[in-house]
């Protein structure tokens with residue numbers, strides 16, 4: 001079988017021209033400031049706020065730390081209701097902060113936590129809800145907000161996928177008591193490793209800034225237990241270089257998403273995530289197969305052509321029985337077994353995309 005020369009992976013980081021990154025690094029070499037909330041971190045925070053219409057952005061070293069800082073800042077202790085259809089980091093952040101994850105199943109269309117099931121999981125120990133905007137598709141933030149108000153719970157959005165997503169014209173990061181995002185290499189906007197917390201509460205914002213810096217306040221006094229969540233200047237420089245191209249990356253993703261969707265919709269037994277068109281950032285293209293068997297066959301056909309999609313999220317996190325107490329989550333478990341994310345990134349060529357589509361169509365046509 002003829003293979004492509006270059007393997008095609010599920011994603012490839014979006015990177016600004018190297019010269020533009022190097023130009024920013026020259027300043028770092030000149031001033032000798034590598035970390036400690038330096039000028040580039042502050043500039044990245046400012047420019048991100050301008051671009052996304054945010055009041056603040058506390059840049060940190062990764063998205064997992066951002067989630068932990070959100071839990072710490074809200075001083076939560078008890079049960080946190082979350083989704084099993086996520087990356088393990090959502091759950092490990094809850095556990096590292098000494099809280100207990102309680103799973104609530106997902107909506108089979110949007111793949112986000114099903115708000116109609118959340119109340120079933122509320123006990124007298126529940127302190128918060130931590131939904132995930134899965135693949136950048138907005139959760140039902142209004143329904144979740146109503147539940148949180150009714151039971152006096154906090155909301156932390158795991159917005160790891162949600163940079164560039166909006167809801168009712170506002171950045172999706174503006175919702176919840178805190179939103180925690182990721183700027184990991186695989187995300188729409190990346191600093192290689194990185195993340196950030198967003199909150200509209202000024203006091204909470206200050207607390208988040210203290211927590212990421214060992215508990216120091218503005219007068220350099222240690223006023224509480226913090227840790228090291230700082231982003232470095234080298235990472236911030238990459239974020240600033242990449243931020244200039246953020247709109248191009250977003251628009252390109254949307255075009256490629258539509259191309260997959262239009263072509264693969266011709267296959268009647270495939271399902272797609274029900275997204276809020278125009279609000280989702282189109283950062284992933286997941287396909288839900290009618291069976292795991294068919295998924296395996298399609299994946300093998302793609303691998304034979306040097307194309308490597310990814311089973312994501314798989315398995316359903318509630319089934320990691322070494323780290324969580326198993327409770328049946330039928331929708332998440334079934335979807336996890338049948339979902340495959342196709343390659344989707346800025347430098348994916350239209351030839352490569354056509355080859356992926358053709359390979360899937362051909363494999364499905366074979367009985």
Ligand SMILES: Cc1ncc(COP(=O)(O)O)c(C=O)c1O
Pocket residue numbers: 062063064065086087089090132158160161181182183184194195
């Ligand atoms: C849903 C979700 N939450 C949290 C994270 C953690 O982000 P990070 O890798 O920046 O720590 C990820 C990472 O991909 C994720 O997909």
